[in-house]
Amino acid sequence: MPTESTVSTYLLQRLKELGVNHLFGVPGDYVLDFLDQVIESPLAWVGTCNELNAGYAADGYARLNGLGGAVVTYGVGGFSILNAVAGAFAEMVPLVLISGAPPTGRRKAGALVHHLVADYNRQLEIFQKVTVDAALLDNPETAPALIDRLLATCISRKLPVYLELPADMARAACLPPSAPLLPAARSSAPDSLKACADAAAALLNRAVNPAILAGIEVSRFGLGPALLQLVEQAELPFATMLSSKSVLPELHPQFIGLYQGGWSRPAVQQQIESADCLLSLGAWMTDLDTGIFSIHIDPQRVIEVGRDAVRIGDRQYPDILPGDLIRELVPRLRPRSYLELHPGEPRAACGAFVPDTATALTAARMYEAIHGFLDDSMILLAEPGDAFCAAPEFTIEEAERFIVQSFYSSIGYCTPAALGARLARPGRRPVVMTGDGAFQMTAQEVSTLVRLQIPAVVLVINNDGYLVERMLHEDGPYNDIRMWRYAALPELFNAGSGGLGIRVTTEGELHAALQTAAAAPDKLVLIEMCVQKLDCSAGLRRLGATMRKG
Template sequence: MAQNLLTVGEYLAQRLQAINISNIFGVVGDYVLGLMDVLLANELKLIATCNELNAGYAADAHARLHGVSAVCITYNVGGLSLVNAVAGAYAELVPLIVISGAPSTVQQRQNLLLHHTAVDYNLQLEVFEKITVAATRITSAHQAARQIDQVIAACLRQRRPVYIEIPSDLVNQPCPIPATVDSPPNPMIDRQALAEAIEEAVELLENSQRPVILAGVELHRYGIANLLKCLLEQTGYPFATTLLGKSILSEMHPQFIGSYAGALSQDYVRQRVETSDCVLCLGALMSDINLGGYTAQLPEVKLINANSDKVKIKHHFYHPVSLPAFMAGLSNKLQRKNPELLDIKPAKDSLSVSFEVKSTEKLTNARFYQRINRFIWELETASVVIAETGDALIATIDLVLSSDTEYIGQALYTSIGYAVPACLGAAIASPSRRAIALIGDGAFQMTCQELSTIIRNELNPIIFLINNDGYSIERAIHEGSYNDIQPWKYHQLPGIFGYSWSCDVHTEGELEEALDKAKFYQDRLCFIEIHLDKYDCSRGVK
């Protein structure tokens, strides 16, 4: 073969490696077997999950830590099973490359009635067009490289999922290698609009007495948390994060006051943000969960709301405006304010409050999360905290995390069942940090089989299974028999899947013993079943 030719499968493998992808999550199937062989032959590792939905959740969490991830599945029965996870990744700005096998081009031209097909051969492509920023079907090996490059560039630029469909007979066809590789284009910027946005924002902030910064997820997804750090150093302003933006910077930062989510926030955090005379909101998604069920009080008259490509100040819109350029412009022009006049109560001070174990006392929700906050700090290694949708997500708002601890929670899409496979993805992405997952019993029953994959890959997360006899957050919204679930002996499951350690806990003393053993058993999955009362939930849910 000529040096300027690779097969379609080989070219895809090389492009994935070029953007630092070495692991692919997925489930095999006959339409993708040939492509899987090529990917594995090119030193990409398949993390084979128990089903496609879980592969998507795992790849989502992996991308949040690693920057981008890939999932590979078969046609329709695989791809359509994956849809929910990809929709969540789209909603929360997670760069995910979906790769699907498909019937051969000959079979498609003949319009054969094949297994795994439904409606027509465009069904899966059309579905993914709705939940990705770019979707393509390779129809010619000659054009394959350019199509692959364009889709990957869209993923990296817009930080959202993309979709590539490759018919089985094109995988090993030679394709010309383009002289240049498409790279993510620089964002469009209206320089005049940018200058006016900076000028108006600076005037409002300089004239304010109690400004505050509210930082959101886009700062993480676009890799610009360093600009927030510079802005804080320049201005001295206090800052809070949205739940989706939690752990953007170390929560030990002296200007970090806590996570803000309207009425779900701690009293001081809510009061400090909502009584500010100017709120500088950077990269936040104004969703119902981020705003505490829309209980947040952030009047437009005192809000500067900047997102990836636009800025809104009061009733003025500036577009297209780059968020990094806007933040850099503010840092260059704003003056430092006296911290003593800004009413800053660092969130880290809450860790100085002593925690006295009451060994014989029945464990409660509040006491459990207070203890877990300290336990995270006791670990010898850094960690990744994964909070399941439901009460665990709300309860972890008030955790205070160190500089080397990351937080993952689906705070916008909120798909129940996300956390177990997300724990898998996080542990693969960051093996030097121990994953700590907090999962409700109802959510666990949806995706628990990925415990098997965690054990298969010799990972060592600590999973806290919150057993409160059903869907507690749904009970808080509306009680009904549909919130009940079949009780399981959860702590016995890991032993069925393989090498692990597990126990169940009812009292504070038993929790202490379990935490000590989890710290000791660093070479395996540790699974701790926490028994709480049926209606015992977090302060925010109550």
């Protein structure tokens, strides 16, 4: 351990210990002393075009890395990134936000400094509403303990935290770490765990057609491998939801499909809703995960596993962690054979896309071509809108190859998140599937992808405006946007030989463009896919029809 430390180096060392290798953000005068020490540290600085994009990038990074971090200046930077932090809070993403702040002397004097909003406590108070913990590091004697508390909470609760660092505290001397930071190990109450595992195993073993519904918290708490072991030990069929898609490999013979209530494929809906025992793990019954609440599941037949408690029928079992329950269930469940219990309708593999070369591109054929293009080396990021309505029909063969913000649903998320995804998984190629309206929100981050030589494939669906809003409500001029020459953006951002843009209007042109992208794995490729104004996936048409019913 080092013999000397500053508040900044202490924080940076702790982040490195916890696996953070990159920090995303935008410089500003209140945070420059901290950034100087970031540059001198083992962590890489990733400057983004604005603070909101930094937050989205850190969110994408955290989903795959287990922890992400962003750095902004006070006021203008903090409030710019607020939406991204709110999204991380809503979707249980462990993100550390570090904001510079005016020096402590100015704060004590109540000076009217630039970037100040109302008073010196306002930014901290606002972030307290969208984080699990927040602290002002205004004392080098107490800063180490506060840093350790917030980081441990972020890791254990899988929620964002906020650290406000006054400019004069960045180089303030403090005690160095005395030992590695080990977040407190949580464990289940032994008696409650045993009783719950016995009861759950008895129900599952007696059931004739049990099933598993793997929800978002399986992903957030890294329980995929343990759950896969349970699936294979007991030969239990499983389904996922939009928010948890790809938490387990979708080529697995026991994968039923994606469950969205009445929006599901009929065979998927029938097998989940008719299961005589449904093991529901970390599932959130949100509007989009349930087909706007069109589920018909008898709660008396559900083993509902939450993040710290389990409900079986009318009985609650407190103080139980889902990972502990999974481990206790594995030896208790009787092995079955695949012939005895399996998906009612195995998911068909995606065939090769055969274009009708001169035919104008339609949404249905566009998605069919994209589906055929994807492979295990890629991570698909599906933007809120038509993209994430179409994505349920894609087969994502291996685990952790899909990112979606389906609950908070902030359009513009995916392009910056691709930056974080690639840095968290250097061997995976990010593929962004986004509408033109969403893309215009954060398009400038293509510049950062180019600068860092990240070979993303950016698929921009050019349907001339906010299609999802057109389908949810009677159309109006508020859904119109300026038509951009999207395919020209790589050249605009000086991509040179490191990137190219392609505009396509026919099936043949899209097929050729995707082949070009596949043949250039080291380049950024932006494909502008032009379809008719109201042409969309079956999933979006279904969403629109459901929402209009109220």
